[in-house]
Amino acid sequence: MEKICRHLKAGVLTILIPKALVGDRELASKLKTFLSTISFGETRIAIEFRGGEPTEDTLKILHDYNAVHSVDLSRQEPKVDSSILYSRLFGKGKENIYEFNDNELQDIATKSSGPKFEKSILAFHGVRMYRDAARLKTFLTSGKFPSLTSQVGLGSLGEVLKEDARFPTTKSQLMGEQGWKLYDKNVEERARARELLEKLPDRTYTTLEDVLESLT
Template sequence: MNLLVGAGGWAYFGSLGSGSLESYATAFKFVETNSTYYDYPDLKMVYSWRKRVPQGFEFSVRCHKDIARGLQSGGDVIASTLEKMEPICNTLGANALAVLVPSSVTVEEATLRARLEETVSTFHSNKTTVAVEFRNGKPSPWTVRVLENNDAVHIVDLSREEPAFESGVLYSRLFGKGKENVYEFDDEELKAITEKASAPRYEKSILAFHGVRMYRDAARATAYLNAGEFPKITDYTGLASLGEVMKEDSVFPSSKSQLVEHQGWKLFDITSEKRGRAGDYLSLLPDGNYKSLGEVMTSLQSQAPMEGSSAMTIHAKTQHNS
């Protein structure tokens, strides 16, 4: 089977957010184009994308958001949108066209079903499968049947749900369990996701990460698939690692509740082999306001000492934030 792991776009890839497709393609073998949801790119630009990646690199394409207007209002919008998307998909040799049914689509189920039927039956491409993601509620059995009967795919977030029907293709857009896309997948979650995606019933599985740590999530999933283990997140362990991930964007003074809310979703290295969720440890802080990261680390050291968390190491990593 073919298991593809990547992220939603390459614009923020790289240590400086250089957004180089060539650089992205050295790390991953698949990308879901994000910009096509907002704009119809010139085909010369699309052709350049194809030429800038190695042979064997795969694209999926997000369908332009105009499709939602067609699903809501009808008319010729669906046909005109798909007409513009077809050459993009054909130029890239895209494996899938990802159609989003957003919460703004509020038509009756029978109307939505008919318009989805038009969508999946109108689009024509030799290589590209239509895949549909529902954010307007769980699709009815009758709507699901429309997808199944037209060899379309039900897009899901595997960390939350399973596809509504069996298919030879799995497409998962992964956002996680946080607020919007503010989340980072831990080792156990990535294990579960990759195991599901590796099931023999799938001829092809597509894992497109979309959280704020999407490139790291995708890289860690890839590392696990290749080597059977997860790399460290930081160069440190214990509270020194927690301090490292918090110093990226922590703001002080902050209350305990603010720290849990804004920093709790992050992962850090408890040991070289074990990751922890920041919120599980920040919740152990005494209630109150904290003036610096160093103060947080000192308090945590007394509340929840961890392996790799000597006072000297903590101080060395946090004194410039104090």
């Protein structure tokens, strides 16, 4: 593994601790044994705890061995001081079905650019990961977020739904399948599709035009 990291010039190697092991009483001692017997040169070890919170003893082991506490910065901040921030960003939706709004991306930018970090690595893992990353990069370079569609308001919502909305459908189906997405509320502001979709009457909709006309 050390040879692979060196060949790839990897700055960070992430180790995932599954939910079944996060509550293991011996996790701290197991991590200590592991971290004390390996060396990856300039590659830092980042530990991510899935589905649970590590104990104080476990966090102390990370600190003692200069390991990075990897977290989803949109949900929490690392509990171990480190010169490196490594965050895998999934968002606040079901699994990775999520799209970060402007305020969330700005908050991530603020947290990741703190003076305590010499280097920040943000890895987007949502279904809109490439666009989310591009939007954040645009904000960091220009101070503004780009539009998502060529229209605003209902026109923008129509473009978003046109991507993959299936008909006939119901209000509840649209809310569940499309509500997490963002549309351009106006030139300066993005909003969740659910904000408009929740205004729909409870019935079956046969076409996209049917949906948009019901919101007019």
